[in-house]
Amino acid sequence: MTQRKPASGTPSREADIAVVGAGPSGMTMALLLARHGFRTALVAPALPAADDRTTALLESSAEMLRSLKLWDRIAPHTAPLEHMRIIDATGRLIRAPEVVFDASELKLPAFGYNIRNAELNAELAEACKAEPLLERIDARVDGLETGESGVSLSLSDGGTLDVRLVVGADGRRSAVREAAGIEVREWRYPQCALVLNLEHDAPHHDHSSEFHTPTGPFTLVPLKGRRSSLVWVQEPGEAERLHALDDETLALEIERRASSILGRMRIVGTRQLYPLGGLSAKSVAANRCALIGEAAHVFPPIGAQGLNLGFRDVATLGEVLVAARRRGEDIGAASVLAAYERARRPDIASRTTAVDLLNRSLLSDLLPVQLLRGLGLYLAGRVPPLRRFLMREGIAPAMARPRLMRGLTLG
Template identity: 65%
Template sequence: MTLAAAPLPVHDAAVIGAGPSGLTAAILLARRGLKTVLIAPAINATDGRTTALLQASVALLDEIGVWPALAPKAAALAHMRLIDDTGRLIRAPEITFDASELKLEAFGYNVLNRELNVVLEQAALAEPGLTWVKERVQAVEPAEDRVTIRLETGDTVTARLAVGADGRQSRVRAAAGIEVRQWSYPQHALVLNLEHDRPHQSISTEFHTPTGPFTLVPLPGRMSSLVCVVSPETAQHLLSYTDEALALELERRAHSILGRFRLASSRQVFPLSGMIAHQVAARRCALVGEAAHVFPPIGAQGLNLGLRDVADLGSILQAALARGDDIGSPQTLARYEAARKVDISTRTTAVDLLNRSLLSDLLPVQAARSLGLYAAGRIGPLRRLLMREGITPMAGRPKIFAGLAR
């Protein structure tokens, strides 16, 4: 008697995690022809934080059909202003980057996370090629020809590939045996939204202070989101303020450039840290977003980097499917690893160096930062190169974003 071969997995890809990266990945893979299952209990519909979606991310969201619903809820970032407020001996000149210099209406658009999550949820529920299993994952078990995902209900889901979009404590990453490098900073970020008397005129302003950036990013109307990076002690001190006292203190730190402030959301404080996975793919598992990399909220790079992961993964899996290749094979995963390696490492390093340069009292470090910003303000080709790289780096740029390279 011969034993029957085990049946192949029902799904091509199982995406675990329903943050913006996971939802986008699930929708994109389904649209690229893969039988896809999304496994996550629910979205976060109460997150008051915001995300600045740069043009490359907007292009991806437009491809999966969600940008038209998001656009009315977003504020354009047409100008990016950097102000050295360190008070140190060597200070950089103020510089403003203008999207029109790249023939763009805006570098990107700022949107509330809860608005982004809700629109993505609606698109995921309406996507015919996508199944959403609203359960928690208990275990991820990679094998030679499939990945088995065990749910807390006792049920199982099998797929040829597991996509880990399950955050910095990723079960998928752990199951794949992928190790990480982690580090922390002596900083906390105070995050909230503000109403203000003066219009922001689509200008995102980042003050560089001795404790880190103080960033005001436009929201629709006379509102902006704030990320204020300070010492842990100062963060706790600011949390103790009344709303009126905190608004006045934040207005002082912003030098009243937007007039009087009023708090428009609750306050949140997060310790700043960094993490980078040694690999983004192994054992029929691929990582996207914060399962693969985490760094401080500087320069609107976090989710945008994660969406570039998603775009690359979608292109590589679609090509593998068209060739009849195994989408979870070592060869397919090696292509994804190669596509993401340079982008992730260079972007993580750049954000880390910029953040540490603000904390350094060393004159050579201050001089180098100041000289770099001075050159960017005076040398047009360099300024335009920096703007293009800020939107999407040339290294490892996904094909969907190729038009933004020009």
Template identity: 50%
Template sequence: MTEKTYSIAVVGAGAVGLSAALAFARDGFKTVLVGGLDTRRDGRTVALLNGSVRFLEALGVWPEIAKAAAPLETMRIIDDTGSLFRPPPASFRAGEIGLDAFGWNIENATLVETLAEAARGCENLDLVPDFAVGFEADEAGAHLTLADDTRIRASLVVAADGRNSRLRQIAGVDARTWSYPQSAVTTILAHDRDHRETSTEFHTRHGPFTLVPLPGRRSSLVWVTSKVETERLSRLDDAALALAIERQAGSHLGAMRVEGPRGLVPMTGLSVNRYWSRHLALVGEAAHVFPPIGAQGLNLGFRDVASLRDAVVDANDSGQEPGSDESLNRYQQSRDLDVRLRTAAVDGLNRTLLTGLLPADFLRGAGLLALSNIGPLRRIVMREGVLPRVGVPRLMQGTVPV
């Protein structure tokens, strides 16, 4: 059995894990990234909000990512629930808060491929395409055991190994999980009309139906609906599915064609009360899972990484180890409120669509009407949606005008 020593070990080679490894290595910490790449294309995209764009700029990877991304200049919400309190469509424009775009939409596989290419050429970073099967921690640090019996010693282990995180389970961090009576169909579409950099979200009685711009006359689809309906849709051929999507969208982008593989995403949630254990920090879906609504999941994961990076750098500057309790306590304090608020907002929106109760419809409709007609309120909500104003990690600062 061989043992290698690092300052920081990141487990999980998705977008969050790759960004964490890049961030720590660029700050001079001897870092290892453990995990195999998954670049399968399943029709899923990610809308990188403005704070995430600034974070990726700080890592030096944004220029390459931007080549395959489309800006989201306008967000349009249409109430298609059939409610008695249905408000008129509402549009939110990035220019109102001094931004060119709220964010940029890119295929998830392309994002991972670009981050992986940057990681291969990064100093202070070793890549180990293996699986972590064991984790132990004591006062001196943490030990990872890999599938090939290699042992890795590190002051801090970053668990970016997803919703079924093995490291979280081994460390004994409890997770609360829940599910919704829905699934989401995802795919890539071509269409006859220009999207004009507008993301359009239809609120239906079974969940949001969202079309998000991609470069050219292309968009990504996230269609949240009942499990019975998603199973029916998944059995359709491409032509029939495209027609069903066009009808659900009211033909506002014209005729559609399916241009990529499909995905079927379960609607589930996960939260933890602790974001750390001894010498271990949880980031991304190891700490929180959202249904694909509101572009919160990966953007929160990047905020996890940027916040953890600040805590580690501050600890290092004061002579403490990256995995010290003081460092990880700072990380916990920086993430708890942000994640709780986003979890409640996404969960609340989805559940109000499903209830069909008149009071819930009234509150949702009144809220959207207020946002449409009260400019200062609308701008506050838009800024908060792009990036919270309090406790912004340093690599994401300076992105939203006052």
């Protein structure tokens, strides 16, 4: 990392690539780049208070983390998801039978691994500190100016950062996306997610249980020990009522909704409310800027797709940039960004559409919609080739699985 003092006396830095945003996608992107020889700056304010939410890292994401030599430090904090159960609790005229998917059918130890975001972030942050080609800059990006050969970022600490490419990992309200002139399509759902963690008397046996209700999913995902995380999607007014309950009353309500499958429950830590909506960037790259994670796509917490889709952005962009450098190309060139766009667009569009349709099918009272949804789940439970296909594609689509998620190197 090069640092110099311009005439103004404010610090100026240079790097190959700036990654803006220090969530899991941003930190993993920065580590991937630095470990493949790019001088990388990770730019974001200091991490906020501990995040009580959890993330299910699907097997493809775990494989990428193994490839980056990160999994050994993350794995001890995780709980495996060996079985995934879908229960139709809509109470409607047409209901699907219960379906249980088992990772052993794919000869995998688990579909994925659930971890508290605070523990995932802490391990990634420690790895970042130890990376010699990675500089962490605790600052906001106040301005971004693109040119023919690079990008200059104005930082809140008064300095500047000159790079050849900016990676926007700065979330739904991405300043990088706005500066790059990339438009978005946004939408809202009449839903709100109540998110919290639980202790329970009965073991979860590494089962993830998703109850489909008329207001959205009610999903219990295993954590280490006799703990689970809950994402409960409700109508906003009801979500606020539940959020306001005392711990004991809320725990009893959750136990009732879960049909006591985990026994007596106790609330652990804080509870959070998230209004649900979606966002899709019309492009994931432009003007020497590339988007990953929620800067490029946002959708409801269904099927553990959010961060895993973001990790596929990370792995694909890394693959594209390493290949471009090998060919002697400018890593911020329009042709390189176009290659990233082509690689990611089908996966992002198909996942966004699938999650949107599944969520809307739960909200619909139309009999044809209920029939199609019920038939789909029935076939998924009764037709082995279809079951295996859905399980494999749920982990990561075969046509959009980058090298690092297949146990291969980038060279």
